[in-house]
Amino acid sequence: MKTFPFIYNEPKEFLKFLQPKDWANFFLGEINPRFSVTAIKAKVVAVKEETADTKTIVLKPNWLWKGFQSGQHVPVTVEIAGRRITRFYSLSSHPSDSNLQITVKRQKGGLVSNFINQNIKKGDILELGEASGDFVFSKEIPKQLLFLAGGSGITPIHSLLKDLEKSNYTGKVTLLYFVRSYEDIILKSSLEKIKSNVKWLNIVYVFSDVPKEGYESGFLTKEILEKYNPDLKSTSVYVCGPSPMQTKALSLLEGVKVKSELFLLPSQNVSNVKKEGTVDVFLTLSHKTIQVKGEKSLLEELEEQGIYPQSGCRMGICHTCVCKKQTGSVTDLSNGEVSELGEENIQICVTRAESSLELEL
Template sequence: MKTFPFIYNQPKEFLNFLQPKEWADFFLGELNPRFSVTTTKAKVIDIKEETADAKTFVLKPNWLWKGFLSGQHVPVTVEIAGRRVTRFYSLSSHPNEKYLQITVKRQKGGLVSNFLNQNTKKGDVLDLGEASGEFVLSKELPKELLLLAGGSGITPIHSILKDLQALNYNGKVTLLYFVRSVDDIILKSSIDLIEKNNQWLTVQYILSDVPKEGFVSGFLTKEILDQYVPNLKSTSVYVCGPSPMQTKALSLLEGLPVKSELFLLPGQNLTNVKKEGTVDVYLSLSHKTIQVKGERSILDELEEQGIYPQSGCRMGICHTCVCKKQAGAVTDLSNGEKSQLGEENIQICVSRAESNLELEL
């Protein structure tokens, strides 16, 4: 809680202290952790074990929650070691369900995914932002759909399947779900139930690492697509999974209508390089100058030195980490393009320093 200010250098500082919404949030939070006038808070009312390293968190949000569309993701903020950290997770439930669900798979080096799986329990309260994302069904549903999922990329696709079920879809849907082993299939019981109750859905689990009798083994190939989707040229495609799978899928599906949502592991798909020496990064709001190697994203290299700017998805989607570059050059790791030296807004999670920089941080 704030302490009463005895000395303020500027009237504005005193007025900032007397922010009624912040005081209201404090007192409401004492009554009920979900109560807030500024923040969407959600109570964890149930936790479901999906696999050895994935859990579904059932959430009851407060009245500030604005809803979502199937396939969208939501920023989730938790406090870890005294600092607030935000990551984006797809909603695995349907918008019409009473409670929200996010399904989180633990990732090696994943700060928030590991924290949620290890530490979160029933009764805890998470902070949510607004749902967003374009990985949603079009208003005019196609007659044939191919859904390609890899690993935890099944979560938004699971929500889309529930949406198709709620819409009484009468076309044809093929889901090809690529996982390492049977034990890694996330949301399997729910997917199997949707398939059982809807003739329009065909599900094929494809195991990449640990074969098992009764299951197909292998990786995404032209042969796999030809086998399960003979009318591929007249099919709309949704792809969600890790970078290697998506790269392969987009090359095989070139020329077809494809929507994709990239699921990155920490550090994945951000091209790292080896450089000699360091470059200076001046943080104009903090009045600090630090040295970075310019080998990884600016966000990674700042965090390595104990500086934690706002961030979210860490893959260039959510724009939470956008800041103004006032001088210097960066490389956009999402497309390899090098910037001009002048002023512009950049996403520091997918930007690498190429020269001395001045950032509005």
């Protein structure tokens, strides 16, 4: 708890200390960790193991939660080694469920995904933001749907399937789910339960690494698309999975109505480059000058020097890390474009320094 400031040089500092919302949050938190007047806090009511490297976290949010649409994602904030870190996860539950669900797969080098899988337990409190995203159904749901899921990309699609189930959908749906092996199928029991409850769903598991008798194997191809959904021109397609799978899907589905959800930058744009020397980055709000190599994103290079700006998704989706570039040139890692030298807002998680910079940080 803060100590009372008997003497302040500036009256505004004293007034800043007496923020009623901060005090209310403190006292409410002492009564119940979920209580807050400003933050969406959610209690972990269950942790379910889906696969060896994936867990479903069941959450009960406080009264500030405004709900979501099937297919949307939510910012989740955890504290790791004294740092508050936010990542975005798709909601795998349905809006009408009594509790929320996020299903988190460990990612190689993924700080938050590994922390959640290793440490989060029943009774813990997580902080959420508001749900967002347009990987959702339109008002009029198409009569023929094809879902292409890869790995943990099944999570928003699972929510969409539950939405169809609860709305008494009468069309036709095919799910092609690409995973490494049978043991890597995420949310399998729930998917099979949905399938058993409806007549319109066909689920096809495709194993890329470990073939299994009676199942498809390999990767996404034109042949497998046409085998299970020959009438692609009359089908609405939803794609969620790793970048290579999505790139392949979009090339195969040219001229078809496709909606995609990508939580990774295209690999060709984020590969590190090797540069000689460094460039200066002047942080105008903190009056610091640091040197970066311009080989990684600005966010990564700042963090390597102990500077932790606000950030969220780290892939150009949430815009939490937006700051003003006052001078200098950067490369946008999402499309490879090099900026002009003048003032503009940039997302530091998906930009790389090309010259000396002044940033409003």
